[in-house]
Amino acid sequence: MKNAKTSLILKTLCYIFIPIFLVVFLANVVVGVVLAKEPNVFSSKNVYETQEFANIYYGELNSLYNQITDVSRIVEENGNNSVQDEEMYYYSMHYDEYVNDNNEKIIYNLSTYYDVDFDFVVVDTENNIAYTNLAVTSNKNNIESLVQYVKNEKVAYWNFADGNTESNINNLQKENVAYSDRLYEWMKTNNKYEVYTTLNDSNGTYGNFWELEVLYNIMQPIAEGPYLINIIISLILLTICITYLVSALGYKKDHKGIYLNWIDKTPLEIIITLFCFGLFIVVWIVNSFTSHTSLLYNAVGAISAVTLLYVLIAIALSTVIKRIKAKVLIKNTLIYKIIVWTKKLTQELFKNTKLIVKLFILYGGFVFIFFIVMMMSASYYDIGFPMFLLFVLVVLVFIKLYNYLKNLYKIKTAIKKIYEGNNEIILNPEEMKGELRDVAIYVNDIAGGLSNAIEESIKSERFKTELITNVSHDIKTPLTSIINYVDLLKQEKVENEKIKEYIQILDQKSQRLKKLTEDLVEASKASSGNVKLEMEKINIIELIKQATGEFEDKFNEKGLKIVTQIPENEVNILADNRYIYRVIENVFSNISKYALEGSRVYIDVTKKDKKAIVIIKNISKESLNITAEELMQRFVRGDKSRTTEGSGLGLSISKSLTELQNGTFDIQVDGDLFKVEITFDLV
């Protein structure tokens, strides 16, 4: 199938056969139509026996009558060779006159407005005048020889003499001539005219008889054949050829897709212009060749005109089909190219122009067009067209503005999303134009850069956590031995006070190392989000009661008094119960270590703006010479907030864990006042 489409031979054959099939089809159709109207028209042996021929001959005889009537009147009125020019001109009349020795007047080479297509001699027996369209020659210089000449020609004839008609044409006898007809005047018995007419071969280079004869000779064999079957077969073959050609057009061997030659690459407008020019040539050929009397000229003219027309149509249609197939029908037009080129040029021009210049050009253009329209409306009588133009302009500007604002809003939305921390929104710059397109591209780049950076930092956080976890595992094993053996040492009875003191220090420090390792792992997990949360509904009031219960003894030891201000109803939030306790536990643990002995600890729980707020305040034992930020960034900073007790990681862990559970954890330091504020969304 693929090979068939690329075959050049098949295509050439199609180009040749399509016109042949088309002619066969049309000829058979015409024959069919003619036969449907007159079923017996082709039953005669030759054209002279047909009714059509008789009708034409009859019409010609009528014309002849008119001609002779006019000529004879002029000839009789003048009586000599002086001719009334005006009247002769009126009848397009021309003739020569000859008078022979027998005093016969012969009007010959007769030609008038009513020219006839056969040879004739009409004899005025009363006045001894013969009218003929033949030429007078030495052997045809009297009436008898002329009549004899006409009588000798026997292809088709019609003679009238002495009240009798003589003809080999059926239906053209005297009895068939209507009484009302002008020809009847000749056939009355008292008529002075004798008429001799004949159609010979030399008469018919063109004219009615010739056309009929040609048509008849072509159509008769067709009519004798199976024309209905011919119609069907030729139609089928035509359809096959055209279908094949249309589908195979544009495919070429060893060429992918549609092959376009130089004709197909020429802009469509040029092809259309050339096609129209070709049509003019066809018309010219038809006009100049077919009006000639020569059969050869006619044939050459007709054939070349038809061939040229066919070639023109074939080229035009095939290139249009190929263009449609290659989807370049519109693209390969001058108008399209000009539009694209103009667009590109303006874009190119605008690309590196400053915004203000662009604005001036655009605004100037708008004002210019507006003024032109206004001028037009001033000079036109009909205000409708300029108004229409103005309307179009206004609508166009509106659409431009609308698109601009729409895209601007899209960009704004995207930027807002990025600002809120969602970096996945990506704009489609293809949708936008000009400046906004650049803006969209930059916004995309920023979003991409941010999400990359975030991904990177999450990755490195994970890595850090893994490292810390693994290292801490390795630390724990020797630490176990240290703790155990220090404990064993403690149980030994030692007299030396110094040794006892040293063991005490070893015990403290090994415990601290233990705590530090555990906190380190927890802190790194919390800050990297490497924690599995099971969120559930938590009542903060219950939590505070439980937590204060846990720490009551420790607070009592330091003489700390807890003052709570808590609403009566439940204050519910979503959190993981283990980790929310770790947050509170760390804060309380801090308080139990660093609060001024004998002071009060305030715990307030409030609901505000759909948020649950827990505020824990206490007075610090020692002056807080670091900022709240530094207190919480121990993990990263690691200098100022070092303490002798604990790891100092507690607050940092609390903050990370709170944020993991979608809460906020803030510390405020005001003199000796240490304040923690934890907020969660209420449920």
Next chain:
Amino acid sequence: MYNILVCDDDKEIVKAIEIYLKKQGYNVYKAYNGNECLQVLKNNNISLIILDIMMPEKDGIETLNEIREEYNLPVIMLSAKSEDQDKIEGLNLGADDYVTKPFNPLELIARVNSGIRRYTSLGSKSEEESSLIYRTGDLIINDDTKEVTVDGKEIKLTPTEYNILKFLTKNKGIVYSIDKIYENVWEDEAYGADNIIAVHIRHIREKIEIDPKNPKYLKVIWGIGYKIESFSK
């Protein structure tokens, strides 16, 4: 005299544990990897195993699997990993207890004692079952004598602590908020901001649990309430 098998690739740790256990009057067998552990177990009448997870050749988890195929004795897992996930894995495989390194020697001893008591006294008290006895796992409350025992060891509680523990054990597996516990134990309406129940419960935990921060029986669900864990056996 009970035989206890200590298995850890760190010889010093094994030795330290041995010292503690001997002080408690236990007989100690030592092994330094999984295969040795199985070998010793085969040849001796062992009552309890302390098994480290991270060991060369055959690790603790693998060894535990093989032990469980034949033996029913208590196993305490020892590990430097403190993540919940590791604990759950160990307990699911059939370990009875889980101690993370670096451990407190006293805690380890307590767990060993508890394990031994459980192992040896299991079933012996079942005939005393009556409507006045509430139990979950090895926590038993005898309401007749007002006696509370954990792993066979008697616990002394104040009357309030006893009432709270009895109420929760009676309704084991159910979580009660502080107010609900108050209403049920005191049979009075709760009057709000008070942490007295929370303090009592901490005291109870300190008495009945080996590690009050990681309780086995009296669980704290922070921000929701308390419950006594329900053990199916």
